[in-house]
Amino acid sequence: MDAFEWMSPQDIEQAARAATTTVAAAMVRDSGEPAAGDALLKAGGIDLLDLMKEGLLKPRRLIHLRNIAGLDRIEGAEGGLRIGPNVTLSQLASHAEVRMRFRALAQAAGASASPQIRHLATLGGNLLQRPRCWYLRSRAHHCTRKGGDRCFAFGGENQYHAIFDHKGCAIVHPSTCATALIAFGARLEITGPRGARRAPSVEEFLLLPEADLHRENTLEPGEIVTAIVLPAPAQATRSLHIKQCETESFDWPLADVAVVLDLESGVCRKAAVVLGAAAPAPHRARAAEAALTGKRIEEPVIRVAARAALQGAAPLAKNGYKLPIFETLLRRALLAATEG
Amino acid sequence: MPHNTAPHASRCTQGVTGATVGPGAAAIRLEVNGIVRALAVLPSETLAEVLRERLALTGTKIACDRGACSSCTVWVDGAPVCSCMVLAIEVDGHRVTSIEGLAGEALHPVQSAFIEHDAIQCGFCTPGLVMSCVALLESHPHPTEEEVKAAIGGHLCRCGTYPHVIAAVLDVARKGKRSP
8 A cells, every 4th residue: 555644533523624535535536546635534444445455545644533432332312222433343233232123233234244344344434435336446447436427337247236226327335234224214423524513314315326426425525424323113123134145255245135114913014125235325115115014014915015126126237137136035034024 | 483572561552642643654562462562664554564574473364455355364352353454553552463372382272173174275364264263262162053154254265175164163162172
């Protein structure tokens, strides 16, 4: 890696003031080499160091967030949980209350990456990592997401790309935790450079290409995610996250699903069904949710809902195989969630 | 074992906080295999590079350098991590254990079991695998086969020694001998 300066602030305000841009903005350029001179925020650093080693980022300074006190806690908040952005994926996956009350999130975190990476990677960083699209991560491809004029996935190797909402760019969102967070209706707490605060839902925070081609979320320069807040689930909530990869270990999903069901004696009062690795942001399958709401969750209803989840899908030349995988995963997830 | 190049100290410092350092070398202190080391490292140097090149602890291997193969697995504060994806400067004040820190007078039982079960071919992935397997047995003295597979799920072994690695770990667990 090229040399850089290192700053390890003790408070959020100091870190926010020091950051000059976001990782996404730093990767947008006219052509050629990435700009030098940026000061970028770093948490676990897994994605950031990867992008730097690949020559896609050349920051002048890294601002290390992990020595800021108080950002690595999981605490109760209004019946739900408030999770610090520095909480690692392994902490999240093994936390007793997360496992019991927000099972789909513990499952998504615990099935991400490898044990070694989960000990380093943070939930904040997991949400903010760049997509795995091989054209985005190739220095030889100046794609739309980096300021170029075409998406190479169209007419290219698009087997791992989006089947929904891929107008102008066919990335899939890389965070499986985000799939579960959206299903639980999670919100973020974000602090800006001059202390400004906002609290968007994760669903509002993540952007589709039609809203912005150059970034996956609404994070602005100097903004820091300071908490991920899970609202209190209804008493009889059942949740499940499952993912299907090409390999059984250490892989990003071909498809993943999160379901959160509020059940009252077998009848679904409210359903959240979210597909990951399906679209540039986790895809809320509202037709599936409607097919489940008010119904007893049994095989015929599950079958209809799983089919409905794929309404509007527009697979590319090489990723039509994702449709039956999603349908099967959803049927499994709904059956398993209902069983306990 | 390499010689201790730094004076013993009762504890490490609490990390470089507040000030900006680099791009040249900055002073850090870390405990490596029980010995406190005072080092000057570039902020851009990974822990794997510092272990190998500054401390001559070449048992830790760098293969992919992207966190994808786990060859470089060491423990930071007891937890296995990819040392290629950790900057040395961020473990200032922390405790690092590398493969060289496992054996005492005798090999660690997991190392002996790897030999006994022929769990090594070219050996490049072996130090990392051993670190993951010992960490597993520290937290789960009697793992199931599935738990062993999950613990080594991040490791790539191009020689395909996986079944022998699993057999070695389960054998150590069965015999209940976990330290040298």
